[in-house]
Amino acid sequence: MKISFPHMGYSYIALKWLVENMGHECIVPPEPSKRTLDLGVRYAPEFACIPFKILMGTYLEVAEMGAEVILTSGGRGPCRAGYYWVMHNYLLQEIGKDVRVIAFEPPLDNLKDFWKKLRWIRKTGGLSVKEFIGVLKVTWEKIKAIDDVEMRSHEIRPLEIYRGDTTRALWKGLEMLDQANTLDEIEEARREGLKLLENIPRDDTRDPLKIGIIGEIYVVLEPAANHYIQIMLGEMGVQTDRSIYLSAYTRNNTIVNLEGDIFSKARPYLNEAPIGGHGVNSIGETVLYAQHGFDGVVQLAPFACIPEIVAKGILPSVSRDYGIPVLTLFIDEQTGKAGVQTRLEAFVDLLQRRREQKAKMERLVV
Amino acid sequence: MARVGIPHTLAYFLYYPFWKTFFEALGHEVVVSSPTTREILDLGVEETVNDACIPIKIYHGHVASLLDKSDFIFCPRLVSVRRHGDFGSETFCPKFLGLPDLIRLTFPKAPPIIDTRIDLKQGKKELESICLEVGDKLGNSHQDSLTACRKASQVHRQFLALLEQGKMPPEAMEILLNQAQPVPSQSLPGGLSIAVVGYPYAIYDPYINVGLLNMLAKEKIKVYTQDMLSDKILNREARELPKSMFWYFSNRAVYGGLHFMKKADIDGIIHVTAFACGPDSMVDRLLEIEAHRRNKPYLSISIDEHTGESGVRTRIEAFVDMLRYRRDKT
DSSP: OEEEOOOOTTTHHHHHHHHHHTTSEEOOOOOOOHHHHHHHHHHSOTTSOHHHHHHHHHHHHHHHTTOOEEEEEOOOSSSGGGGHHHHHHHHHHHHTOOOEEEEEOOTTTOHHHHHHHHHHHHHHHTOOHHHHHHHHHHHHHHHHHHHHHHHHHHHHGGGBSSTTHHHHHHHHHHHHHHHOOSHHHHHHHHHHHHHHHHTSOBOTTOOOEEEEEEEOHHHHHOTTTTTSHHHHHHHTTEEEEESOOGGGGGOSSSHHHHTSOHHHHHTTTOOOOOOSTTHHHHHHHHHHHHHTTOSEEEEEEETTOHHHHHHHHHHHHHHHHHTOOEEEEEEOTTOOHHHHHHHHHHHHHHHHHHHHHHHHHHHHHO | OOEEEEOSSTTHHHHHHHHHHHHHHTTOEEEEOOSOOHHHHHHHHHHSOTTSOHHHHHHHHHHHHHTTTOSEEEOOEEEESSOOSTTSOOBOOHHHHTHHHHHHHHOTTOOOEEOOEEEGGGOTTHHHHHHHHHHHHHTOOHHHHHHHHHHHHHHHHHHHHHHHTTOOHHHHHHHHHHOOOOOOOOOOTTOOEEEEEEOHHHHSOTTTTTTHHHHHHHTTOEEEEGGGSOHHHHHHGGGGSSSOOSBHHHHHHHHHHHHHHHOTTOOEEEEEEETTOHHHHHHHHHHHHHHHHTTOOEEEEEEOTTOOHHHHHHHHHHHHHHHHHHHHHO
8 A cells, every 4th residue: 555644843753654564555755845835725724824735735746746645643632634634635636646645642541543544554664563562662653863963963953163064964863763674773873863963063162042932733844835944044143943843752851841830930920721722832932941041932834824923913922921022934835935035034133133132131240 | 899990802702791791780880881982992092013914003092082981991801612523622713812912011000800711611610610700800799790700691592592583692682681662674575685794793793894785775775794603503514524623713714605505595605804813814715715616706805004985895896796697688
């Protein structure tokens, strides 16, 4: 069976391995391009959010490439993302594409359905339970290793002396991870990838600005959707920390995970959780970033994203109370790279000035 | 004795009789903002976070107009009104969930906001404890609150019964609360029937939909809405869908739409949707596809702060002409 899945950041490397090793043929989704978006915009409802449109375009592209089944995730709402697969199925049927979207709903809500789908995938691929668990384990390690390497690259990029070194090293590292097939090989590729990054000529005397990136999961994770914002900021000399990583649930070295209950941080501002998507997280994470001495926060959200609009309405008070500037970028099909860049440059200038002024005040006090 | 301000929008159209009865039974005065006007909309547009949809902006406008007229603003946090949906997790649009906080942060000088959490999927006793909580905030005894709650529930049942007889909520409220005489329907026997589905605050607010229902009434068309159907009829439609939506009002609109599509005596469906409404981007396309499959005429009217009457009128007239033509042909 030819299986495909949504493109989200670098996770496709691990998911490709997963599908291939389950005994299926993998149609690797192409990185979302102008064409993907155009296709998506043509068929998706006008006010669907940008992830819906990009996924619509991706599904049409993989259907052209011969995919028969697309695996994705469901959800219990109230964010629209949980309903995507139903609408995508409707639309694909209307267009007359012979491809089926199968969604995994949260296992806690419907365990039976979850197992049934897993079992179906395993059986059609011809794997035993033990092999299947082994494959899942390797995939998970791969996801973690990819996140490790990417995370480190965002720390090193602002220090690089020659622009582009870090991104090139990151690509090499990811390629090595792509080739790795066993737990040992993954561990080795991970170490090699990190070493590549460490060996980049860099200037450690710099004291880069620190910006936290929060917002809706898809536009935060998919560089093609957010115009490579982390690379852009890195090359402006800014260290970025992203609030969402696919492997974040299990790690405890990210700031967001250090503090435990993110909802309790947001409670003084929004006394209800969850409100779907990452709406409440955005508020709580802004508080956390402020407490950890970050210079600013960039909120990324698709145009008309409901939970993030609520968060945006509340963030000005958080920003005032904690003294942390917040820049909200709503992304839609009209957003251009130059527009994002200009706004980010202005924001970074503002943060730089703030920092200088603060230092001046401190000197005066001393 | 306090003045409780209730905004004349969002959940007002379905739950006003309940809360009016409740507050008045406790001896409070209920202040309702005037029906939506240009001024209210402008007030709302000024105050609200700029990416919000028009109903949320209008809600802010209504609250702004109530600020100096009331001692409390009644803005409950609507979380759920029943256990429904594939995981029993049906709720409201995230903007409803965060509404009391948005209001509080937008209007720092507002009178105390009654933001009781309404989450009825918890169980049968939940409504009573909500009423007790609201009563506590207003300084009423538990005994009084319970009595008022019972009285209000009774009025709500009468209200629902009137809706099921085919009355529009504003008319049903007049009959129930002001003892107005029911107006006989003007529709002609054998005339066109159209189902209007959408959110109560989009259908029944003549300002935001520029008098859509009046236009239809003038054409002597019998209008049905999803609120005239009982929950039992609506929920039957849930089985038709691969998965229920997550939002109460959206589910009602979808189920209502699906129900009316199957009825031979309904000539067409009109879906009223608000510009940039998140859930509606799904609802609208789903209904459009289903209507197309069932060969039922379907019109989607999108409304925003710039909607002009003539634009909507033109589209309605064209739609009605098309329906008449269709009917004559068969």
